[in-house]
Amino acid sequence: MEKVEIDAKGMHYTPLNEMIREAVRNGAKEIILDNVIGQRFIADGLKADVTIRINGVAGGDLGMFMNGPTCIVNGNCDHAPGNTMDGGTIVIHGSAGDAAAHSMRGGKLFVKNNIGYRGGIHMKQYEEERKPVLVVGGSSHAFLGEYMAGGLILVLGIGQEDPAKDRGIGSGIHGGMIVIRGEVKDELLGVGARKAEFGEKELEMITPYVEEFCKYFDTEPSGLLDMNYTCIVPASTRPFAGKYTWE
């Protein structure tokens, strides 16, 4: 059984996930979910090498705790896709809500258009092999990369005048890197965040993710592979080290 089609119309998320797990157990490599309309937790905690194509609007916490699958959403997505995700890929052909990639600790999340508030909050990384990546085609809102402890957030700002116009970028950041296309005003940076030089090394680092983004969304990477980016990094890996004294 290579390919399974499931009509999710009117279905609660638990039986839907049960059907997905059953299909995976039976050896499915591709699962197509039609008529998805806001079902939460799709592929929650799923460990498998499978591609799930979601036709419709995915509900909150898509791919939460997921490890391995690829989820392709042909539509928008509610909040927190990739929440605490461990591994795998999520591709959203639309926009996503708040807290996209919340605490993501591995895997990749690609959003064609925009994301809401607190994108990439608490993303963290353990050594190089567990590096989470969030790529946003359009814009992001306030507190992007708050408390970020590792990984990469890339905001491409395609079709946007101001890809990151809200405040609090990287508040409390103590690891990882936020890369935003174009200029970012200093006053938008959160406490603990600082700008760093975007050089050839950084361009080389983001290039595979830009190319992957363009592959998914059928866009040309050439217009994006230049030096027109702002790089935001932690001022310290110990943002609160100087805040306390002993009793």
Add this chain to the structure above:
Amino acid sequence: MSLGSVPLKYKVTIDREQCMHCMRCIDNCSYGVYHKEDDRIIIDSRKCTACHHCISMCPRDAISLKERPVDYRSHPLWTAEAREDIINQARTGKIILAGMGNAKPYPVIFDRLVLDACQVTNPSIDPLREPMELRTYLGKKPSRLEIDKKDNGDIELKTKLTPNLKLETPIMIGHMSYGAISLNAQLSLAKAVEKTGTFMGTGEGGLHEAIYPYQKNMIVQVASGRFGVDINYLERGAAIEIKIGQGAKPGIGGHLPGEKVCQDVSCTRMIPLGSDAISPAPHHDIYSIEDLAQLVRSLKEATEWKKPVFVKIAAVHNAAAISAGIARSSADAVVIDGFRGGSGATPKVFRDNVGIPIEAAVASVDQKLKDQGIRNKISVIASGGIRNSADIAKSIALGADAVYIGTGALIAMGCRVCGQCYRGMCPWGIATQRPDLVERLDPEVESEHVANLIRSWTLELSELMGAAGINSIESLRSNRSRLRGYMLDEGTLDVLQVKPVGA
């Protein structure tokens, strides 16, 4: 002009007649109180934390320790502590960090509650010859059972039961993370709960491989920092606990300083070596009770609805209303952590001033759930400042299903409540990651001490229940007629729903 130094907190002396110059005090003190000059042991009392490790290891009982040998001008408002805190903050401009639980002398409500005992009309039960049921099931209970009677006489349970956690005693060990405490300390606790048929919390530090053999006795925690959380971690736990709040620091997050994030802690938490491990105050995907419900359900969905999910909150004045919301969120138990709950590190101002006593919180939560007719939908776990089996019996009589103990279990492993956990130099090998200190703690020996504590408190609980004419822990739960308040004000008695003595 310099502010100068504040007087030392403790004065250490050595009885030179008794001392045999074995130098164990020098070896044992991780804070550097002792050093050797020529043949003489020199004491720097200023460095002393009253951890008592030197005293307990001295073969000649030659060491003495006194608290506060220097008096200030006495003043009822401007205590020595108040003045010294100001001097500390005037010098540093920083938040004062503290360890362990609330150190203010608030009256302890437990000590003003007395348990009842049977005399003539309703005889007491002798636990020596009568079976006493202390087994406790945590989780949802059905409102009613539906049974299908077959034609052949067999009966079948039609009601679908929700997974419950089965405890042989209503005593569990609360969440103390790997990072805050050492691996040997966690191992000791893990072995102890396995021996006694109960459970312990992992804290928010993930699950170290060495603890895997005890995973069936583990409640894995998901805090806002999501340290060490992945699907394998969730599947390993017997239950999952979402940490919203902690009694020692209601309303603020957790923070493990980078100094304690060694290679092994970094690997277990899945964060970079030496970086601060920050768990902010809110979960950033929870801004309402509906959002909390979503996290509860996402955890259940991830583990295919096979595991109970607990939600831990700090005891605050609206804990009852919050718990009623939690009961409707699909959660299976609510943990209420009182304002005397311990901590590896917390701002002192929070530890000593924020939150409410566990006794009042548990009673009001239990009452609210009963008033709303949803008490069966959720279990209540009390924690924070449980010191003995009487506190446990009183907690249960006030409405808890079970309790978490924390500091009590640490004391069973040697902790002397010196309150310096956040410095990472614990000479007992508990709140430290320093290898030479960690190895002082033998998990085989200390697990037996902790297990003994749980066993002895369980035995005492049986005796207390028997004296009250109760042979099942379920009959003690929320049984406030077995309690009387002594020297408690009317308002507190009203919240506790307990009558005064003599009534």
